[in-house]
Amino acid sequence: MKARTILLGTLAALALGAGAAGAEGIKVGMITTLSGGGAGLGIDVRDGFLLALKMAGATDVEAVIEDDQQKPDIAVQIADKMIQSDQVDVLTGIIWSNLAMAVVPAAVAQGKFYLSPNAGPSALAGSGCDKNYFNVAWQNDNLHEAAGAYANSAGYNNSFMLAPNYPAGTDAITGYKRFYTGAAAGEVYTQLGQTDYAAEIAQIRASGADSVFFFLPGGMGIAFMKQYAESGVGIPLVGPAFSFDQNILQAVGDAALGVRNTSQWNKDLDNAANAAFVAAFQAEYNRLPSLYASQGYDTANLLLSAKAKADVADQDAFRAALEAADFASTRGDFKFGPNHHPIQDIYVREVVKEGDIYTNKLVGVALEDRGDAYVDECKM
Amino acid sequence: MLLAEQALNGLQYGMMLFLMAAGLTLVFGVMGLINLAHGSLYMLGAFACAWVAAATGSFALGLAASLAAAAAAGVLVEVAVIRRLYARDHLEQVLATFALILVFSEGTRWVFGSFPLYLTLPAALSGAVTLPGGLQYPLFRLAIIGVGAAVAVGLWLLIARTRLGIRIRAGEADREMVAALGVDIARLYTLVFALGAALAGLAGALVGTIQSVQVGMGEPVLILAFVVIVIGGIGSIKGALVAALLVGLTDALGKALLPALFARFMEVSAANGIGAALGSMLIYILMAGVLIWRPQGLYGARG
Incomplete structure (x- = not known):
């Protein structure tokens, strides 16, 4: 152990x-x-x-x-x-x-x-x-802020938002909404470490959203993406790089191809x-x-x-x-x-397939020299 | 539409719980044994399925492997450990089978590592189908509902219609008398235990396929399986089926409806929080209610 x-x-x-x-x-x-x-x-x-x-x-x-x-x-x-x-x-x-x-x-x-x-x-x-x-x-909000900015530029104005119920999950939805200007079709907090998303997918299907913003890192993201692909709900996904990292993409495969996500880094x-x-x-x-x-x-x-x-x-x-x-x-x-906390550029990436490997490629800049929204509250 | 989909989700969840609870209730009812390691057999089935399916490329072989591996592990555990516990009290059984959980978990971690495994659905079972009424639903989840129903019918036939079933029921009622009539009670127990283990392994493989296969996946399900057999009445397969579906539907519909209900008279985010929290408590409230009304469970024989 x-x-x-x-x-x-x-x-x-x-x-x-x-x-x-x-x-x-x-x-x-x-x-x-x-x-x-x-x-x-x-x-x-x-x-x-x-x-x-x-x-x-x-x-x-x-x-x-x-x-x-x-x-x-x-x-x-x-x-x-x-x-x-x-x-x-x-x-x-x-x-x-x-x-x-x-x-x-x-x-x-x-x-x-x-x-x-x-x-x-x-x-x-x-x-x-x-x-x-x-x-x-x-800062937790950063990549989600960029995802919100990207959702605006992609013309989405009715997002369903999904994140685990822990500090980074609430930061994620707060960050997304800080930049995203459209309406909220739904806002759901799941359990941290949850592996079955059938109930959330049913809510997404019934919500009438035009986009799904989700923050589910690690195994949660793999489980959600696989079940989402099986469910036949075709609403486009947006999210931070955490929901589309190198490990998640290999397990999810074709279902993630073409999805845009935001990151401070790419290979x-x-x-x-x-x-x-x-x-x-x-x-x-x-x-x-x-x-x-x-x-x-x-x-x-x-x-x-x-x-x-x-x-x-x-x-x-x-x-x-x-x-x-x-x-x-x-x-x-x-x-x-x-x-x-870093002041840095945040980029938009797209999931692509290179040979047999699923990975991300850079397609643009979402936010330049982004700091964070909490800096003024900090008194050292 | 949301309700129909959630009802199907609840049905699928209930069937999965039934596969777990059927084995647990048989072992508990017939042999009087509390088997905490049932969740480990569930995990073992999932790992066997993932490993064989990855090695051979065939999901059907993986499922067969999950049944075989869990049953074999069940026989091994029964002969090596459990057999010595029948005459002991429940506390010692809990202690020994809890030790088995640790052994299985660390053993699996040692062989497969800490990283979760992910199964790929066979092409024939992947994707969604459109049901009458226009609802789209994943085919594999429908298949789980089908497998659960088939197992329920199969178990009922086995218990009610076969010689083995008569012996199992007799063993439950009076084990000394059955032994005196010339039935090899030790073999019967091993068989029952292997059957329960195989069902747990099957449940693990099916759930592992849509979620993920990892060490420790069995314990949360085990708790719910105990809730199911307590609601259904210990030793009753019929009780396990009814209670599993009741728990599955209560959980799925509660989580879907409560937030919407609370949203009528409070802020959306607060309603989400309270609704979700109450939703996950609902099955325990259900259990408490059933126990007040019928302390022996819905179909329990013992008062």
């Missing part, structure tokens, strides 16, 4: 004589989802993170990795253990916003840095922001860092990277860039180095806003 990987001991780093400022070893605790319906996301974040460490030859970064099983109570136990007995300097890895809300406030209150490779609940971007909390992925984004990342990821793991993998990779590179400039024991210097975000992101331009 425990997946614990120790890359290289801090002892080894000491033996190599790391003494210069900024060259001290760092111990990272990664709490992520490696089993169950959400495993695809955690595995990709972990693999992207470890790939970046390997490519940088960062032998003095030790990663302790544990599976949270997508359960908040387990995540809290692991965090306590990592902080108290493993004595990690930095925590990262959490996929699900309900787990992040359970772990992050306590971790940063104990003086640890937290770099989020995925979850970006609105509470942590606004009034609950913290000087030691950085989100390297996005064909034209920049040198991304090209190197996509090639190395395929060579290392023999599969295409997902956006989650790119987020894990960027998180590790942000950490490495800060480590090169400052010692993690000097918290103020290390924090300033993180804020500078001086690393080559797979997204091209990358910078943090004042609440430590």
Whole structure:
């Protein structure tokens, strides 16, 4: 049940004589989802993170990795253990916003840095922001805001909205409605981890909607897409990249072809860092990277860039180095806003088939230099 | 139209619960055994189906494999573990079969990994059909309803019309007397247990095909299967069928109708929240109601 990987001991780093400022070893605790319906996301974040460490030859970064099983109570136990007995300097890895809300406030209150490779609940971007909390992925609302903007431009004006009932699900529908100007044909919150969507599909069929916006990451998305395709309801789908990531597409197949979705990243984004990342990821793991993998990779590179400039024991210097975000992101331009959340472009992608592989290709920009809606509520 | 579709969804859900509950109620009624590991047999059937269907490309072979694997696991478990528990009290049975859940879950994780498996529907059963009245409904879900009905008829014939059925009913009524009359009661128990296991495996394979196949998929269904057999009356196949359909329909229609009902006098998002919460409580309210009215269950023999 425990997946614990120790890359290289801090002892080894000491033996190599790391003494210069900024060259001290760092111990990272990664709490992520490696089993169950959400495993695809955690595995990709972990693999992207470890790939970046390997490519940088960062032998003095030790990663302790544990599976949270997508359960908040387990995540809290692991965090306590990592902080108290493993004595990690930095925590990262959490996929699900309900787990992040359970772990992050306590971790940063104990003086640890937290770099989020995925979850970006609105509470942590606004009034609950913290000087030691950085989100390297996005604020939860962002991709859904872009989906709303896209729905307008596609001429949809009666959307049925579907999301799981947890912080990221409410952020999703809030984000979508922030930009989408049409009417709501229905708004349904499902259980997190639900696998049967027959009742929701019946409601969609009866709603008279002209489009279905859905946010269902991981196994939930696979189950919904397969059942939706079987149901014969032909209403067009829109959604964030989470509902159409690399793992979901392989399981869903033809049913997703041609669907537009929004993402801050895609494998064909034209920049040198991304090209190197996509090639190395395929060579290392023999599969295409997902956006989650790119987020894990960027998180590790942000950490490495800060480590090169400052010692993690000097918290103020290390924090300033993180804020500078001086690393080559797979997204091209990358910078943090004042609440430590990214300001970045969000793109529209389309699901295509390349040979036997289902994947996404870029078709345009939905939002440029998008920050988030909660930045003014953040007082650090 | 929404109501008709939800009623079909409820029927399909009910049939799936019936496949689970039939085995559970047989084992509980005939052998007096509380088998918490029934959900693991459901999971095992789903994994066997997914693995064989992926290896051979044939969904029919996958279904056959789910029956065979779950029945074989049932026989193994009965001979190795359960047989020692008949004379013990229910608490020890619960403890031992709970241990079996852990063994099966970790074993499956060890063999298949933590990542869920997804089955592809056979072309003949995929897509939606248009029913009389113009309602479109997925063919595979209709097929589940059909399989459930066929199993119900088959079980009724087996119990009411065959020699084996007479022995099962006799074993339920008085096991010492049956043994004294020369029936090999140990073999009969193994057979009943394997039959129940095979039905659970079939349910797992069918549900796994439309949802996903993963470790731990059996436990939520197991709880509902217990609700079903308590409502239906322990040991009664007929009770299990009626109660399963009742639970399935209550759940599906409740989740569909309650939010709409609450939306008449409150804000939509609040109505959604309250409706959904109450919808998922409905089956337990139903169970409590039935138990107040008939403590032995709808068709329970024991008072």
